[in-house]
Amino acid sequence: MEKISDVIIIGAGISGLSAAHFIKKLAPSLEVILLEASGRAGGAIQSFHQDGFLAEWGPHGFLDNAEESREILEDTGLYSEAQQAPLGDFHRYVCHGGRLVQIPQKPGKILSTPLLPFWGKLRVLGDLWIKPEPKDQTLGQWAGRRFGRSVLPLIDAAVTGSYSGDYNLLSIDSVMPGLRKLECEHGSVIRAIIRKMKEKKGSIKKRLPAMNNFPQGLDRLVEVLEQGKNIAFDSGVTAINRENGHWRITTAKGVFSAKNMVLALPVNSGLKILSAIKEPPLAQIPVSRICNVVLGFADSAKVPYGFGYLAPECEKRFTLGVLFSSHMFPNRAPSGKVLMEALVGGRRHPERLELSDEEIISSVCQDIRQLMELPEKPLFAKVLRPASSIPQLEMDHPKMLAYRAGLEQENKGLYICGFGWDGVGINDMVKSARKAAVAISAGGRGEEAAAAVKPVYF
Numbered sequence: 039m040e041k042i043s044d045v046i047i048i049g050a051g052i053s054g055l056s057a058a059h060f061i062k063k064l065a066p067s068l069e070v071i072l073l074e075a076s077g078r079a080g081g082a083i084q085s086f087h088q089d090g091f092l093a094e095w096g097p098h099g100f101l102d103n104a105e106e107s108r109e110i111l112e113d114t115g116l117y118s119e120a121q122q123a124p125l126g127d128f129h130r131y132v133c134h135g136g137r138l139v140q141i142p143q144k145p146g147k148i149l150s151t152p153l154l155p156f157w158g159k160l161r162v163l164g165d166l167w168i169k170p171e172p173k174d175q176t177l178g179q180w181a182g183r184r185f186g187r188s189v190l191p192l193i194d195a196a197v198t199g200s201y202s203g204d205y206n207l208l209s210i211d212s213v214m215p216g217l218r219k220l221e222c223e224h225g226s227v228i229r230a231i232i233r234k235m236k237e238k239k240g241s242i243k244k245r246l247p248a249m250n251n252f253p254q255g256l257d258r259l260v261e262v263l264e265q266g267k268n269i270a271f272d273s274g275v276t277a278i279n280r281e282n283g284h285w286r287i288t289t290a291k292g293v294f295s296a297k298n299m300v301l302a303l304p305v306n307s308g309l310k311i312l313s314a315i316k317e318p319p320l321a322q323i324p325v326s327r328i329c330n331v332v333l334g335f336a337d338s339a340k341v342p343y344g345f346g347y348l349a350p351e352c353e354k355r356f357t358l359g360v361l362f363s364s365h366m367f368p369n370r371a372p373s374g375k376v377l378m379e380a381l382v383g384g385r386r387h388p389e390r391l392e393l394s395d396e397e398i399i400s401s402v403c404q405d406i407r408q409l410m411e412l413p414e415k416p417l418f419a420k421v422l423r424p425a426s427s428i429p430q431l432e433m434d435h436p437k438m439l440a441y442r443a444g445l446e447q448e449n450k451g452l453y454i455c456g457f458g459w460d461g462v463g464i465n466d467m468v469k470s471a472r473k474a475a476v477a478i479s480a481g482g483r484g485e486e487a488a489a490a491v492k493p494v495y496f
């Protein structure tokens with residue numbers, strides 16, 4: 039028999055769970071059901087526990103600088119449980135010339151950093167005089183033109199940390215729409231930032247944000263968000279159509295119908311379903327895969343104080359970057375041991391994921407050992423190969439966003455959010471999910487808000 043509700047959310051990852059949370063909060067009378075293909079909620083979020091080590095298959099935390107995620111933490115009472123690692127207290131490093139160099143966070147320190155040559159620091163100011171180019175460009179073209187080529191390894195490190203992507207492929211208009219808008223309005227990024235800081239003087243927060251996780255790992259966020267939700271597991275959606283103003287959704291477990299449907303899936307999973315309504319410009323968007331090498335060492339390992347490091351491609355290293363997880367959060371390793379999580383693969387090196395676990399562990403250890411003093415062998419080593427991949431917002435992405443906007447406009451009651459549409463971080467997901475929930479609770483879509491500026495933290 040067909041099951042009828044007010045809202046159907048497809049996908050119970052953080053996007054779907056957040057959409058359900060906000061709808062329940064804003065319009066408690068609406069009946070909401072989540073349809074989830076697998077037997078568990080959380081999607082890419084999944085914590086890993088073994089031999090006293092606590093690591094993550096997917097995301098390792100989220101910054102507390104997005105009001106929508108803070109709202110969830112407040113609504114659920116999770117704020118008091120969250121472990122916070124403030125960026126201001128922990129050093130972050132970039133591999134530069136074969137050694138780890140601390141990333142400067144204060145303007146004064148930028149002047150003395152060895153990460154940019156003297157002429158490179160001067161060239162950054164060229165941004166003040168270079169006219170904005172209205173056409174979309176790759177992140178590399180855009181940054182090179184505005185700030186000079188010597189900043190490219192830093193841009194590379196930043197997109198490795200978020201997208202494990204390639205700055206020569208990612209679209210600036212898709213990855214940083216808010217910053218692009220400011221650049222075009224003010225004629226320069228630096229000028230725009232200075233004006234914004236002046237406008238906000240007094241209200242601007244002085245502190246850098248903090249990375250959030252939980253003593254049980256990020257699973258805790260999922261566990262709390264799924265409480266009280268109506269989730270149909272093992273209910274992968276195979277087809278959708280619209281009849282008499284209702285969405286009819288076919289799954290392995292039967293047919294569901296509702297006036298409103300939130301598609302909260304990674305872009306490529308969403309396209310498989312949406313292409314039945316309208317052919318997309320691309321059948322699939324590019325993705326990046328990574329594996330996470332969980333390494334436990336005796337605490338005689340000389341791990342530098344801080345969050346971890348990122349390695350730009352020009353450094354020609356095997357590992358994309360390493361998180362010093364037991365520095366960031368307490369209880370990630372048994373007493374007397376330290377935990378590091380090394381990321382391998384990414385958009386540029388999918389071939390490295392074809393290697394055996396033993397080969398990956400050996401190459402990672404050899405690589406890290408050149409950067410810090412480590413004991414001969416790790417006490418614990420495990421390669422986690424997540425099924426989720428990271429969608430890449432490359433030069434065709436604006437076409438995909440136009441396709442989504444057209445679909446939502448032409449199909450009343452259709453809301454599309456999820457991994458890779460408006461970004462790739464947890465905060466991006468929660469923000470888009472909240473937007474869908476606000477529209478549903480208001481009985482339809484309102485004015486589109488301007489894209490916000492996403493700050494970049496390495």
Ligand SMILES: Cc1cc2nc3c(=O)[nH]c(=O)nc-3n(C[C@H](O)[C@H](O)[C@H](O)COP(=O)(O)OP(=O)(O)OC[C@H]3O[C@@H](n4cnc5c(N)ncnc54)[C@H](O)[C@@H]3O)c2cc1C
Pocket residue numbers: 048049050051052053054073074075076078079080081082083095096097098099100101273274275276302303304307328424426427428455456457458462463464465467
């Ligand atoms: C390796 C890795 C590391 C990451 N690190 C970070 C990080 O440190 N910080 C950060 O902020 N973000 C990070 N991210 C990104 C973060 O994980 C994502 O932003 C977020 O988890 C995406 O959530 P989602 O709900 O949109 O998609 P998903 O988590 O993919 O959830 C989608 C859900 O939909 C289900 N589904 C799929 N198809 C169907 C169907 N046809 N019918 C029904 N259900 C379906 C899936 O089973 C899944 O449960 C990382 C991602 C990866 C892969």
